[in-house]
Every structure is written in structure tokens, then in C-alpha cells.
Amino acid sequence: MRAKLHLAVDPSARARGISSFNLVACGLILIAVLVAVLETEQTLVDQYPSFFMIADGLFFIIFAIEYCLRLYVAPLNPRFSGRFGRIRYIFSFWAVIDLIALLPFLLAGAGTSAYYLRLARLFRVLGIARLGRFTHAWRVLGGAFYSRRYELLISALVALLLLLVSSTFLYLIEADGQPDAFGSVPRALWWSVATLTTVGYGDVTPHTPIGQFFAGITAVAGIGLVAMPTGILAAAFSDAFQKQRGDK
Amino acid sequence: MRAKLHLAVDPSARARGISSFNLVACGLILIAVLVAVLETEQTLVDQYPSFFMIADGLFFIIFAIEYCLRLYVAPLNPRFSGRFGRIRYIFSFWAVIDLIALLPFLLAGAGTSAYYLRLARLFRVLGIARLGRFTHAWRVLGGAFYSRRYELLISALVALLLLLVSSTFLYLIEADGQPDAFGSVPRALWWSVATLTTVGYGDVTPHTPIGQFFAGITAVAGIGLVAMPTGILAAAFSDAFQKQRGDK
Amino acid sequence: MRAKLHLAVDPSARARGISSFNLVACGLILIAVLVAVLETEQTLVDQYPSFFMIADGLFFIIFAIEYCLRLYVAPLNPRFSGRFGRIRYIFSFWAVIDLIALLPFLLAGAGTSAYYLRLARLFRVLGIARLGRFTHAWRVLGGAFYSRRYELLISALVALLLLLVSSTFLYLIEADGQPDAFGSVPRALWWSVATLTTVGYGDVTPHTPIGQFFAGITAVAGIGLVAMPTGILAAAFSDAFQKQRGDK
Amino acid sequence: MRAKLHLAVDPSARARGISSFNLVACGLILIAVLVAVLETEQTLVDQYPSFFMIADGLFFIIFAIEYCLRLYVAPLNPRFSGRFGRIRYIFSFWAVIDLIALLPFLLAGAGTSAYYLRLARLFRVLGIARLGRFTHAWRVLGGAFYSRRYELLISALVALLLLLVSSTFLYLIEADGQPDAFGSVPRALWWSVATLTTVGYGDVTPHTPIGQFFAGITAVAGIGLVAMPTGILAAAFSDAFQKQRGDK
Structure with a gap:
């Protein structure tokens, strides 16, 4: 029993x-x-x-x-x-x-x-x-993450660099006009993270044309920021699923 | 006729x-x-x-x-x-x-x-x-979904956990300043779901630096939330298309 | 010459x-x-x-x-x-x-x-x-699109259905409170398309808890809406690149 | 030593x-x-x-x-x-x-x-x-990018074309109602880039029904704009990972 x-x-x-x-x-x-x-x-x-x-x-x-x-x-x-x-x-x-x-x-x-x-x-x-x-599911997903940990780390570093570069640019450009939102790099980071992750709250946006130009480039770079880990994960999962099929 | x-x-x-x-x-x-x-x-x-x-x-x-x-x-x-x-x-x-x-x-x-x-x-x-x-299209797509149902379920559970963790953090941090938007976990969930899905309405945003810090982490986690099912589906479709080619 | x-x-x-x-x-x-x-x-x-x-x-x-x-x-x-x-x-x-x-x-x-x-x-x-x-690039990309036209069409139909279902729900729930934004299905579609594509302008958002609940589900469905065509394209490109390598 | x-x-x-x-x-x-x-x-x-x-x-x-x-x-x-x-x-x-x-x-x-x-x-x-x-990681990622540079360039050109077409449409439609936001193509580009990258700040949105119709189409096109490079990268990484496995 x-x-x-x-x-x-x-x-x-x-x-x-x-x-x-x-x-x-x-x-x-x-x-x-x-x-x-x-x-x-x-x-x-x-x-x-x-x-x-x-x-x-x-x-x-x-x-x-x-x-x-x-x-x-x-x-x-x-x-x-x-x-x-x-x-x-x-x-x-x-x-x-x-x-x-x-x-x-x-x-x-x-x-x-x-x-x-x-x-x-x-x-x-x-x-x-x-x-x-x-199930094997956890192990398959975890194994895929682990096998591509360096590639994912690199894309995290690229993301960090983009965050810092874009927030520095916006800080230099918009600090005078909007000291509350862009008065320092940590403040500009709030806008930067919302843009690069394509969340885009819109509570803080650049007002000058040159700021909007760099913001546009940041937004496009945000697509890359989403595409890179997605692509790495897709390829890693594809690899893992194929290995799994080969084992059977 | x-x-x-x-x-x-x-x-x-x-x-x-x-x-x-x-x-x-x-x-x-x-x-x-x-x-x-x-x-x-x-x-x-x-x-x-x-x-x-x-x-x-x-x-x-x-x-x-x-x-x-x-x-x-x-x-x-x-x-x-x-x-x-x-x-x-x-x-x-x-x-x-x-x-x-x-x-x-x-x-x-x-x-x-x-x-x-x-x-x-x-x-x-x-x-x-x-x-x-x-067409085979329905069957191919459905089969791909079904074959990776556990992996997709896991990413749904991870998403649910992220939703609850992020809304709890924001509730603890922002409840005092914005009781209408973050006064309880269910209320904070509205912000949380908008951020993690990278929709980002911006009708509700954290105002304290510490709240914005955790919101930034949530937004970055949102990329993972989008990348994981996309990667699983991409790999599953890739698998299904290959099997289809093998059948011919 | x-x-x-x-x-x-x-x-x-x-x-x-x-x-x-x-x-x-x-x-x-x-x-x-x-x-x-x-x-x-x-x-x-x-x-x-x-x-x-x-x-x-x-x-x-x-x-x-x-x-x-x-x-x-x-x-x-x-x-x-x-x-x-x-x-x-x-x-x-x-x-x-x-x-x-x-x-x-x-x-x-x-x-x-x-x-x-x-x-x-x-x-x-x-x-x-x-x-x-x-270059071959156009032909490779075009061929990948064409070979999976039915799968992409199905995900477009699913998207259309999601658009109509979510805008109908929000219209039923929010029409009384916000007649300008949700007073009819065509009006609610503006909110619906912004949410399902994860754009999320935030100029129009549901105000009632039940409306926010369905909006949250719509936002999560939006991830699927992005993940499905991305996954199909990733798999189709992967297929096309492999065929290209096989030809050499 | x-x-x-x-x-x-x-x-x-x-x-x-x-x-x-x-x-x-x-x-x-x-x-x-x-x-x-x-x-x-x-x-x-x-x-x-x-x-x-x-x-x-x-x-x-x-x-x-x-x-x-x-x-x-x-x-x-x-x-x-x-x-x-x-x-x-x-x-x-x-x-x-x-x-x-x-x-x-x-x-x-x-x-x-x-x-x-x-x-x-x-x-x-x-x-x-x-x-x-x-690690090999840099070389693998860089090689994948390089091997698909034409496909990525094409998707960048398609993105540029979409940007210009959507901002021109919105400029034609919304210029009279909102001259500050849509009074010229460069001004409309700010809205256009925010929509196509699915950032969606919401500081500028079309107000006329016909403008919202074209904006909705732009938002849907934005999904394609995200899906295409993601799919190309996923396939390129998948290719690179497989080649790497074959070398071992």
C-alpha cells in the first residue's frame, strides 16, 4: 500500500x-x-x-x-x-x-x-x-542554457555596454533641458533600460531633435538586444532537442 | 456534377x-x-x-x-x-x-x-x-507545440513566478508612495504584466530610485520571458520542419 | 572598355x-x-x-x-x-x-x-x-518565407482572431466607463493592436480591475503573437541555410 | 614564477x-x-x-x-x-x-x-x-553575424523602408491635426521608430481613425521587423553551433 x-x-x-x-x-x-x-x-x-x-x-x-x-x-x-x-x-x-x-x-x-x-x-x-x-524538460532547458553560457554572457555584456553608452549620450544631450529625468547617468539609465528592453513607458522621453535621434538608434539597438539572446536560446534549444532525438 | x-x-x-x-x-x-x-x-x-x-x-x-x-x-x-x-x-x-x-x-x-x-x-x-x-501546416504547428508542451509549461511557470516576485517587490517598495497603483499585489500585477511582456503602457511607473532599479531588472527579465518561448518554438518548428523533410 | x-x-x-x-x-x-x-x-x-x-x-x-x-x-x-x-x-x-x-x-x-x-x-x-x-540573400529569405507561407498565414489568422476577441472583451467591459476609447469594437481595436504587438502606447488603458485582468491576458497572448512568426521564420531560415550548405 | x-x-x-x-x-x-x-x-x-x-x-x-x-x-x-x-x-x-x-x-x-x-x-x-x-564564444557569434551579413543588411533595408513609408503616411494624414508631432517626415520618424521597434512611448500618437489604422499596420509590421533579424540570427547561430559540434 x-x-x-x-x-x-x-x-x-x-x-x-x-x-x-x-x-x-x-x-x-x-x-x-x-x-x-x-x-x-x-x-x-x-x-x-x-x-x-x-x-x-x-x-x-x-x-x-x-x-x-x-x-x-x-x-x-x-x-x-x-x-x-x-x-x-x-x-x-x-x-x-x-x-x-x-x-x-x-x-x-x-x-x-x-x-x-x-x-x-x-x-x-x-x-x-x-x-x-x-520530465527531461528542465534538464533540456538547463543544459541548453549552460552549454551557451559564454554566448549569453557576451550578449549580457553587450547589453550592459549599450545601456551605459545610450544613457551617457542622453545624459550629455538632455541633462540641461530635463535635469530631473536625465540629470545624471543613473537617472538616464531609467529611460535607457525602458527603451533598450522595448518596454517604453514614455514617462520620460527626449525632447530635443538630437536626443530623439540617439533615442531612435537606441530603440533600434534594443531590437538587437532582444534578437541576440533569443537567437542564441533558439539555436541552443534546437541543438538540445536534436541531441535528445539522437539519444533515442 | x-x-x-x-x-x-x-x-x-x-x-x-x-x-x-x-x-x-x-x-x-x-x-x-x-x-x-x-x-x-x-x-x-x-x-x-x-x-x-x-x-x-x-x-x-x-x-x-x-x-x-x-x-x-x-x-x-x-x-x-x-x-x-x-x-x-x-x-x-x-x-x-x-x-x-x-x-x-x-x-x-x-x-x-x-x-x-x-x-x-x-x-x-x-x-x-x-x-x-x-494543409499540413496546422498539424506541423500543433505537433511542434505538443512535442514541447513541458518546456513551454516550464517557461509559463517561470513567467508566473517572475510576475509574482516582481509585483511583490514593487508592492513592498512603492505601496507607500502610490497606494492606488501599488497598494496590493493584485494592483502591482497590472504594472508587472505590462513590464514583463514589454508592453509598457506607462500609466503606472515606479517613482522611487529603488523601485526603478527593480523595475529595470524586471524589464530585463521581460526580455528573457519573450526569448524563452520564442526559442523553444523556433527549435520545435525547426525539428518539425526537418522531420517533414525527412518524410518526403 | x-x-x-x-x-x-x-x-x-x-x-x-x-x-x-x-x-x-x-x-x-x-x-x-x-x-x-x-x-x-x-x-x-x-x-x-x-x-x-x-x-x-x-x-x-x-x-x-x-x-x-x-x-x-x-x-x-x-x-x-x-x-x-x-x-x-x-x-x-x-x-x-x-x-x-x-x-x-x-x-x-x-x-x-x-x-x-x-x-x-x-x-x-x-x-x-x-x-x-x-547575392543569394534575397532568394534565401524569399524562399524561406514562401516555403512556410501556410504556417505564417495561420499565425496571421490567429493574430486576427486574438485582435477581435480581445477588442470585443474590452469593448464589453470598458465601454461604459470610457466610451471614447472602448465605445465600439473598432475603437477598442486601437488599444488591442497596441497591446498585442507589445507596442503599448498607454494613451488608452483599461481602468476597471476586470478590464485590466483581460488586458493582462491579452499582453501575455501578445508574447505568443510575437513568438510564433519569429519561431516559424527562425526555423524556415535554418532550413534554408542548411539546404544552401548542402548545395555547396 | x-x-x-x-x-x-x-x-x-x-x-x-x-x-x-x-x-x-x-x-x-x-x-x-x-x-x-x-x-x-x-x-x-x-x-x-x-x-x-x-x-x-x-x-x-x-x-x-x-x-x-x-x-x-x-x-x-x-x-x-x-x-x-x-x-x-x-x-x-x-x-x-x-x-x-x-x-x-x-x-x-x-x-x-x-x-x-x-x-x-x-x-x-x-x-x-x-x-x-x-572562449570560442566571440568567434562563434561574430562568425554567425558575418556569414549572414547580407540577410541582416536586407532586413535593415526593409526596416529603413518601413520607417520611411510609415512616417510619410502618418505625416500626410496627421500633419494638419498635430503639426508639432507629425508636421514633417523627420518629426513623424520619432513616432515611427518608437512604433516599429515596439517601444511605443506614447508621447505622440495618431488621433484620427485613418491615422490609427495605418499606425496599427505599422505596429504589426514592427513584429516582422523584430522577427526577421531574430530569425536570421537564430538560424545563423544554429548553423554555427552545428559546425562547432562537427569540428569536435
């Missing part, structure tokens, strides 16, 4: 696919995160105080049971078998995250301010990443 | 290419959608009331005839041959969409409010997607 | 590379376009009237000589050899564009309004595209 | 990896750049004047020592061995950049205005690019 439970609870127990137990757990974590996010909106908490109290309690009970179940079947996983296997499991990465996600409710009972609790509750989201443990 | 009509009317009857009948049908659907969209603009309807009445009637007649033609030749398609073939056709996906697209005009005669009619009329656009039935 | 001139003037005469004659011609065209663009700025024309008059005259003489040279060596190109070769050259695509680019100056002398002249002058830019004639 | 130092100091001495000496040097350069950037913010300099004075002096001493070390071990590099090897090293690209990065402090002592010093200090960032010398 514990073996059956292990197959349902431990995502790494199955060669492929996800058990319905873990699918439900993922869904519950997503809902719990949504509730935690909504709880920061004071007008909602004031309107439905009992809903959030009940939801917090319910999620604590559910995830506490889930934690106990995972701890119960842990020794069936070869990594946590043998003596001290359960203790090693408790200090494994995902178990610690599971525990951290349970803390806010306990700490609230201990009277800590709700402010940091909200932040801690966010760690629950990381639990969702467990979903990935059961 | 019905066989000839079948070849002209049924997009799946031809191995390659699109018949001029279906090309005209697609063009008419696009025009009908355009008219339906323009009809929501009250100033236009008030200015040219007869134009929209005539257009609606005309399109109903045209698409009713088209529906009857498709129903008439349906049994020549192996999928809808035999007894009850036509009835099976009526309940097939595209035939139902064709019928839904005809409903607004009939319901208008039945006195239903024009409000929902406009919404229903939008379904006509889906009819255009029939265009794709006759 | 004509053979030497042909080698220098006709971009298709060389197997690889670009002659210094054509490099200078391309540079001059770019400068001429720049001058034509600046000429639309009335304050500049008022400040330096003689500069623009001299520049226009000079560029006319230069490009007229270039046109005559090209016409003179045209018969050495196998496509335009034999009888009527020169006449066939005059009516070839690039020669017609060269001639159109010369018209504004002549028409100005004929007293036509300067308004359309400015527009016609823009055709000169197309002349730059001649640069591409001498 | 000098051989050991050479292995630690010269990035090209090692076949793979980066020595801890160079890792520390890179970290220090990044911190020095950060300090130089912060120094342009007058409010910070006024608040902590001694911090910036000490930091500038310290960085000068550190990088002067680094420069001497590199000069000391230079002859062990085959490129700079033999007679005049050190002198040839002094005039090599990276050594000149190292020297330029040291100049601001010396010039400040010579009484030059701080204005240009700040600009010169930016050159230090280029020193970080030395990081790349020790």
Missing part, C-alpha cells in the same frame, strides 16, 4: 507523466497562491474576512497532510532510503520549500506581523516547480 | 491548394466580420442604417446557401458517407460553427437584444480557420 | 561582392533620401533654401548620368542582349524605379505641386534594394 | 576557463564602472565626497598595478615575444583600452574638466569584453 502511495505521491517515482495526486496538489498550490495574492488587497480582506481566514486554515491543513504523506513515502525513493533517509529528505531542497510554505500560518499564530508573512507565502509558488522534476 | 461541386466546396477534397470557391468564401467571411465589427460603432450605424441592414441580409443569404451546398456534398467525404452521414456532418465542428455564424440574423428576427448578437457574430471568424484544414 | 564598365555598373555582372561604383551609388541614394526627408521640414528649407535647391539639382544630374550609364551597358547583360534589349531594359523593374526616382525634379520644373513630389521621391529608397540583386 | 603569473594574468594563456585573477579583475572593473556612473549624480557626490575620492584613487592604484602585471608577463605570450614585444603589447587593442581607462584619474590631476573625464571613464567597460577573449 505504501508502494502504491509512493507511486502516486513521489513525482520521481514514475518514468513518465504526472499522477492525479500531484496534479491536484499543483492545482491547490496555484489556488493557494492566488488567495495569498488577493489577501494583500485590504479592501477584499475587509469585505470577506471569514473567507480568507477559512481559506488560510484549510490550505494549512491540506498542505500539512501532503507534507506528512511525502515524508511517509520518502524512504521508498532510493535517494532517501536507508537510515536517516527521512531526515535527509527533510533537508532536501523541495521538502524545505514545502516546509517554508507552511510557516506563514504557524507564525501568524505566533503573532508575527502579517507583512513578512505575505512575502514568505510567495515561496509556495516555487513548489509548483516540482512539476518539472518528472 | 455533385462530385465536381464536392471538389470545389469541400476543402479536404483536394490534396493541395485551395479551390476558388473557398477562396471567395474566405474573402466574404472576412468582409462579413469587418461589417460586424463596424456595426458596433453606433455613429456609423446611424449614418448608414440601410447599408448595414442590406449587408446583414445579404451575408445571411450567401452563407445560408454556402451552408446548404456544404451539407449537400458532405456525403462524398468518406468521414460523412453512409447513413446519417449528413446528420453527423451537421454536428461536426466546422458545420456547427457555420450554423452559429448564421444565428445572429435569425435571432435578431426573434427579437433578442443586439448586444449578444454582436458577440455571436464574432464566431464567424473561426470559420476562416477552415482555410487551414487543407 | 564597355565590358569593364559593365562589370563595374551592372550588379549582376559579378559573381560575388559589390563594385565600388555601386557602393558609391548606394551611398548617394541614401544621402539623397536623407535630403528628401529633411526637405519636408519647412523650418529647415526656410533656413537653408539654396542648400536644398543645389542638392536637388546635383542629385538629379548624378542619377541621370548613372541611369544613362546603366542603359549604355545593359546589352552586355544576357537578359537584355539582342535587338530591343535596351528597350526591354528600360521597362525592366529596376530601370523603371530609377526613372521614377528622377521624375520629381523634372515634374517640379513642370510646375506640379511639391506635395506629391515628396511622396514620389520616396521611391528612390527602393533603388537601394538593388543592392540585394547580387 | 613569471610563467605561473602569466598563466594567471593572461586570459589567452589558458585553453579553457578563467583564472581567479581575471575573475577578480572583471568584478573590480564592474564595480569601478558602477562608481563612475554613480559619480555623475551630483547629489550623491555632495553627500559622500570622500567616498568617491578614495574609490577613484583606489581603483587607479589597483588598475595601474594590473596594467604593470600584464605588461610584465606579456613577452610570454607568443604574439608579444621577442624584441619590442612589450612595445607591441602596449599598442595592442586591449592594452590601449586599459591605458585609456587609467587616464581620467591622471587627467583630473592635470586639471581637465570633469565633464569629459566621466565620458572617458566609460571606456573601462570595454575592458570587461576581455572576458570573451578566452
